[in-house]
Amino acid sequence: MKNKLEIxxxxxxxxxxxxxxxxxxxxxxxxxxxxxPTTDELNAILxxxxxxxxxxxxxxxxxxxxxxxxxxVQYATALRxxxxxxxxxxxxxxxETLAIIAYRxxxxxxxxxxxxxxxxxxxxxxxxxxxxWVRQRGEREVPGRPVLYGTTTDFLEYFNLKSIQQLPELADxxxxxxxxxxxxxxxxxxxxxxxxxxxxxxxxxxxxxxxDESPVTxxxxxxxxxxxxxxxxxxxx
Amino acid sequence: xxxQPGQSTADPKQSERSPVLVAGEALQSWPEDLYIPPDALExxxxxxxxxxxxxxxxxxxxxxxxxxxxxxxxxxxxxxYVELMRRLHLDLAAEYLVMAAMLAEIKSRMLLPRPEVExxxxxDPRAVLVRRLQEYERFRSAAEQLDSRPRLERDLxxxxxxxxxxxxxxxxxxxxxxxxVEAMKAAMLSAHRRKHLQLVPETLSVRxxxxxxxxxxxxxxxxxxxxxxxxxxGRMGLVVSFIAVLELxxxxxxxxxxNDPGAxxxxxxxxx
Numbered sequence: 001m002k003n004k005l006e007i008x009x010x011x012x013x014x015x016x017x018x019x020x021x022x023x024x025x026x027x028x029x030x031x032x033x034x035x036x037p038t039t040d041e042l043n044a045i046l047x048x049x050x051x052x053x054x055x056x057x058x059x060x061x062x063x064x065x066x067x068x069x070x071x072x073v074q075y076a077t078a079l080r081x082x083x084x085x086x087x088x089x090x091x092x093x094x095x096e097t098l099a100i101i102a103y104r105x106x107x108x109x110x111x112x113x114x115x116x117x118x119x120x121x122x123x124x125x126x127x128x129x130x131x132x133w134v135r136q137r138g139e140r141e142v143p144g145r146p147v148l149y150g151t152t153t154d155f156l157e158y159f160n161l162k163s164i165q166q167l168p169e170l171a172d173x174x175x176x177x178x179x180x181x182x183x184x185x186x187x188x189x190x191x192x193x194x195x196x197x198x199x200x201x202x203x204x205x206x207x208x209x210x211x212d213e214s215p216v217t218x219x220x221x222x223x224x225x226x227x228x229x230x231x232x233x234x235x236x237x
Numbered sequence: 238x239x240x241q242p243g244q245s246t247a248d249p250k251q252s253e254r255s256p257v258l259v260a261g262e263a264l265q266s267w268p269e270d271l272y273i274p275p276d277a278l279e280x281x282x283x284x285x286x287x288x289x290x291x292x293x294x295x296x297x298x299x300x301x302x303x304x305x306x307x308x309x310x311x312x313x314x315x316x317x318y319v320e321l322m323r324r325l326h327l328d329l330a331a332e333y334l335v336m337a338a339m340l341a342e343i344k345s346r347m348l349l350p351r352p353e354v355e356x357x358x359x360x361d362p363r364a365v366l367v368r369r370l371q372e373y374e375r376f377r378s379a380a381e382q383l384d385s386r387p388r389l390e391r392d393l394x395x396x397x398x399x400x401x402x403x404x405x406x407x408x409x410x411x412x413x414x415x416x417x418v419e420a421m422k423a424a425m426l427s428a429h430r431r432k433h434l435q436l437v438p439e440t441l442s443v444r445x446x447x448x449x450x451x452x453x454x455x456x457x458x459x460x461x462x463x464x465x466x467x468x469x470x471g472r473m474g475l476v477v478s479f480i481a482v483l484e485l486x487x488x489x490x491x492x493x494x495x496n497d498p499g500a501x502x503x504x505x506x507x508x509x
Contacts, residue, residue: 095383
């Protein structure tokens with residue numbers, strides 16, 4: 001029976017000599033069954049190690065399904081100078097495509113094109129697939145059976161994410177009711193009968209100024225912006 | 238970060254105080270800032286990520302609220318840019334012209350008297366455009382946020398101590414397309430030599446072959462690429478195998494490995 005320190009040191013050594021993140025399962029698997037710590041014990045060890053390294057040049061982090069040691073962000077410049085490393089840059093087109101896939105997965109190329117308003121270049125998809133950030137996730141059951149794409153654990157690992165939910169929420173999209181009111185158009189939504197909506201369509205600009213600046217306490221609006229961010233979060237999940 | 242069009246975004250609310258901004262009447266003149274030195278222009282125009290991006294740029298440049306687009310004016314400016322792009326022989330994607338048509342349609346629909354009834358046609362024709370612009374904008378900023386996240390190869394490096402292994406696993410080096418083509422050629426040649434033996438060829442499906450290759454590499458072992466080149470299948474079979482391998486690699490489920498230049502090429506399932 002190994003003692004606690006030995007187990008902890010073994011875990012540290014394993015993580016430190018691994019090029020890829022190690023999962024709890026990986027870590028438990030390296031012990032003889034009778035020596036293996038429980039998942040709870042292992043989590044406690046990992047927490048302890050994480051705090052042991054706190055404030056040092058390297059840190060222990062949890063990404064995707066595993067743990068890895070990595071250098072702290074603030075020393076990247078010095079490290080690049082030392083190694084003469086040139087970080088790869090990615091075009092806006094590629095990042096936009098990747099962002100759409102990440103937030104809306106699974107999506108087809110058509111979905112991406114719909115949002116970006118421009119064709120997705122084969123080069124971009126090739127880079128995303130080659131880097132292993134994106135992979136096929138089946139086909140959509142519509143004529144033509146377009147391929148669906150989603151992000152991978154490699155994507156999470158590369159962008160230092162634990163899960164896709166860790167991405168910041170999408171910027172608030174003003175909900176349709178609000179847009180409609182500002183544009184002075186009538187939406188087929190009979191749920192609330194505020195006088196606001198039935199006003200004549202005279203001075204668009206003034207109306208939108210008013211509604212933007214005055215607190216909207218007087219209007220009963222069932223659809224709040226919370227709802228739209230909520231649904232965005234749902235879509236990510 | 239490089240300079241990008243559309244960055245001069247001021248708070249749209251602020252601008253509402255200026256008389257220029259009130260839609261329609263109070264507008265005195267549009268800023269005549271379309272002139273940009275020609276060589277700079279080319280860079281700028283090339284930087285647009287499509288019609289929505291260009292439109293957002295035009296809208297932001299003038300501090301117009303996205304919800305209150307003066308369609309006629311924006312359409313005119315949009316067309317000027319498109320015309321410029323064409324004159325500069327930039328690769329003008331068809332999407333730009335589609336958007337031009339959409340803008341023209343909105344413009345013409347807005348000239349028509351608005352129907353009194355609440356039918357679907359009564360919807361402001363700008364609404365669809367606004368929705369698309371907003372949706373695009375959300376992902377444009379999401380992309381910026383993604384780009385600014387700490388990431389490997391730029392802000393973070395994996396810290397690990399290498400273990401010297403006397404019997405190291407095969408190094409996964411990138412295989413040149415040339416080497417692949419060489420392998421293909423060699424297989425083709427040997428197929429050619431047996432051509433006279435060839436019988437009625439079966440129809441071969443790339444998809445089917447892809448499945449068979451994946452089945453073969455499922456265990457995670459390295460498999461010699463040559464295994465998939467069965468000279469008995471003739472030229473057609475080789476081509477099908479070759480395409481199947483390329484497809485699988487492109488899909489990211491198969492990796493091709495060669496230890497040294499000229500060494501045998503192996504394939505392996507990508508799954509760890």
